[in-house]
Amino acid sequence: MDTTDQTLERDEGEIDLSGDDLGTELKLALEMEDDQAMLGSLSDLHPADFADQLEELTSEERVELISRAPQLISGDLLAELKDEVVEDILPLLPASQIANALTLIDNDDATQIVEEMEDAQREDVMEALEPTERAALEASLAFDDETIGRLMQREFVAAPRFWTVGDTIDHMRTTGEELPDLFFNIYVIDADFKPLGYVPVSKLMRLPRKVMLESVIEDLIVTIDQDVDQEEAAYYFEKYHLISAPVVDKDGRMVGMMTVDDILHIIQDENKEDILALAGVNDAGLTDTAFKTVKSRAPWLFVNLLTAVLASIVIAQFDYAISQIVALAVLMPIVASMGGNAGTQALTVAVRALTERDLTSRTAWRAVRREALAALIIGIIFAVVLSLIAFVWFGNPELALVAFIAMIINHLFAGIAGVSVPLALKHYGADPAVASSVFVTTVTDIVGFFAFLGFAAMMLL
C-alpha cells in the first residue's frame, strides 16, 4: 500500500457542487460483474477509507455489496464505521462471522460494536465467542454508556515492582498474543494489583536489563475511576498531556487503561454534542433520514414556539401604541435581534469556558461583572447607531430616544443572562449547552419588546 504521499496530493476538502464525482473505488467495484475483481480493487483500502466510502453508499448498495462479499466486513472496518451504519449492517452478517471479527480487535472497539446489536443477535454472538472474550465484553457492557468502564481497553501491560527491565522485556516477548496492539507505558503494580507508577516503553528500552523497575518508576499523574464520565477523563488527558492512564475499580485495583487515541474521539463527540446542543439539535448527523431529522429538531423548535408566543403576548399589550405609531413595529425587531445576538455571543463564550474549566466558582463573579461592563459598552455603541437610524428614518427625536434606552437595557440583560444562565444550569447539574440558548433569547426577546414598546407608550403617546 503506497499512501505515503496522501496529504501532499489531496486537495483540502474541496467541495464540488456539481455532484458528478460519484466514481469512488467502491461504486466502481460494485459495478464490476466479477466478484474476485471487485475484492481485488478494494483490498488496498485502509479500513478508515473503506468505511468512509461504505458510509456514502445507499442502504440498498450496501446490502448488495455485503451479499456479494460478506468477508469484506472485518472487525477493523466495523470499528471505523458510524454507529448508524453498523446498526444497518450487523443484521446481514452471521453470528459466527461477527464473533470472529470481534476476537481480532481490541476489547474497547468490540464493545462499541456489540452495543449496536439487537438483543437476539447479541445473544447469538456472545455464545459464539470464547469464554474469556465473552467475559470481558460482558464486564464492559455492565457499565453505563459514556463511562470509562464501558470505553476502556481491558488489555494492558503491567509488571510487579520487583521485576527488572530484563524480566519485563522477556515477559512481553513470551506473551505476545494477549498484549494490546500498541502500548506506550508499562504499569508497575503492587501485590493487590494497584498501580504504583509507570515506565514509558521508550525509556524502558534504553535501560540496562538489570535495572529494577521500582528504581525507574514515574509517578502517575491521574488514575481514572472506572465509573467516571468520559468527559471527565478527556479533561485530564488534555490538561496533563497524557498518552495513556490506568483505570481502577472501586478498590483501586487496575482493571484497564485509556489511551489518547480513544480520547480524541471522545473529545470530538463531546464537542459535537455541545455545538449541536447550542443550536437546539438533539443527537443528530447529516446522514440521518428526514424523519430522524425532524425528531431531533422539533422538540427545541416547539420550546422556541412557546417562548416566541410569550414575546408576542408582550407585544400584544402595546397594540394601541403600535396602531398609533407603526414605526414601533418596524424598529422593535431590531432591538430584539441585537439583544438576542449579543446574548448568544456571551453564552457561547461562557459555555466554552465552562467546558475548558476556565469558568469556575472562583472566577464566576468576576466573569459576570466583566460581561455586564462589556454589555454596557456594546449597548451604548449600538444605542447611538440605532437612535441615529431611527431619527434619520422617521424624523422623530423622541422615538430615537426610546430606541436608545431600550437598546442599552436589552444589551445589559443579554450580557448578564448570557453568562449567568449557563452558570446556573451547571450549578444545578444540567448541561449548560443544552437549554441556555432558549432561556437567553427568551430573556432578550421579552426585555427587548417590553423596554422598547413600554418606553414608547410612556413617552410618545
Added chain:
Amino acid sequence: MDTTDQTLERDEGEIDLSGDDLGTELKLALEMEDDQAMLGSLSDLHPADFADQLEELTSEERVELISRAPQLISGDLLAELKDEVVEDILPLLPASQIANALTLIDNDDATQIVEEMEDAQREDVMEALEPTERAALEASLAFDDETIGRLMQREFVAAPRFWTVGDTIDHMRTTGEELPDLFFNIYVIDADFKPLGYVPVSKLMRLPRKVMLESVIEDLIVTIDQDVDQEEAAYYFEKYHLISAPVVDKDGRMVGMMTVDDILHIIQDENKEDILALAGVNDAGLTDTAFKTVKSRAPWLFVNLLTAVLASIVIAQFDYAISQIVALAVLMPIVASMGGNAGTQALTVAVRALTERDLTSRTAWRAVRREALAALIIGIIFAVVLSLIAFVWFGNPELALVAFIAMIINHLFAGIAGVSVPLALKHYGADPAVASSVFVTTVTDIVGFFAFLGFAAMMLL
C-alpha cells in the same frame, strides 16, 4: 507527589456561586511572608495545576509572585499557560532565564513561547540560546502560524533501513540527551532521509536483536507536509487513529514529527474557533478584558444590525397593513423566530458535517434534498400549531391561513439556506462557520416578514 487518587476525590467541576472559595494554594502561598515557605508549598504542584492557579490570579498578584520568586517560572510552566498570560509574564523575566527554560523543553513548546515575545526580547533570548537551539527555533518560526512546520517537534528518532533491532536500541542508549522526552515510533529512513515506514517501540522491544528493521517495518499511513494546515493534520490523526506521524519538507525528507497529544490541543482550538464563530465571536476567551470583549463581538453585531435594518425595511413596506391589523405586528416575530431557529439548526449540523467531512461534494445534493424534505415536514407541523394559536387568539380564520402559509415557506427557505450557505462558503474557500449564521438569519428574517406581511396584505385588506 501523591496525586494518584485525584479523579476519585474531585467533584466534577462543581460551581459554587457564593464566590467565597478563593483559598487556592497559590493565594495562600502569596500571603506567606516567608519566600522559602511559599516556594515549598508550591513545589508539589504539577505545572498544569500551577498554570491553572496562576491564570486565576490578577495581573498585580502575578507581578508580585514573580518578583518574589522568578525561579518558579519554568519552561514546563510557560508551556502550560494560556497565550495571554505568557505574554503578560515574559517581560518580567530576564532573557537568560527564558533561554534556559526554553532549552529544557521540546522544540514545539519553545516555539509557542517565543511567538508571544516582543521583538526586542525575542532578539535577546535568541542571542542567549545555543546555536543549534536557536537554529531549530528560527526554522519553526519561519513557517506560517497554524501550519505543521510551526507546530511540529523537530526531535524524533530515525534509523536507516539496514540497521538491526540491536543497532537501533544501542543507538538510543548512547544518544539519550537529544532524543525527545517521549516517543512511540522509530522511523525508518532511506539514504536521502525520506521516511520509508516505522516500527512501534512496543513492537521493537519484543523482537530479537538480530532482526533487520527492514523486515519488520510497517507502512506509513500518512506523511504530513510541513506546509499543511493544522486542521488538515488533525483530521488524519483522528481518521487513522495515529499516535505520531512523520513531517517532510518539499523534497520528501523527514524534518520532524507530530504526536497525538499536540493534536488534541489543535482539535480543541479548532472546535473552540468553530463554536465561537457560529455565535459571531472573533477569537476570544473569558479572561479577556471588557475592552477586548467589545472588540471581539462588535464587528458581527454591526453586521447583524445592518441585516436587521434590512428586515425592518421589509416591514416598513407593509406599514399600512400593520396599522389596519395590529395582530400582524404581534404574530410576525413568531414566524421570523421559528425560521431563524430552524435555519440555525440546519446550518449547525451542516457546519459540523463539513468539519467531520461527512458532507462532501459527493453527498452535497443528497443533503440539500434531505434538508428540504425535513424542513417541509417541520414547516407543516408548526404551521398547523401557529395557525391554531392565531385562530384562537384573534378569531380570524384568514389570519390563521396567512400564518400557515408563511410558516411553511419560511421553514423551507430556512432548511435550504441552512445547508447551502455553509456549502457555498466552503466552495469559495471561506470558513463555513464564520459568516453562515448571519446569512441564514438574514434570509429567514426577510423571507419570514415578507411572506407573512405580503400574504396578509393580499388576503386580508
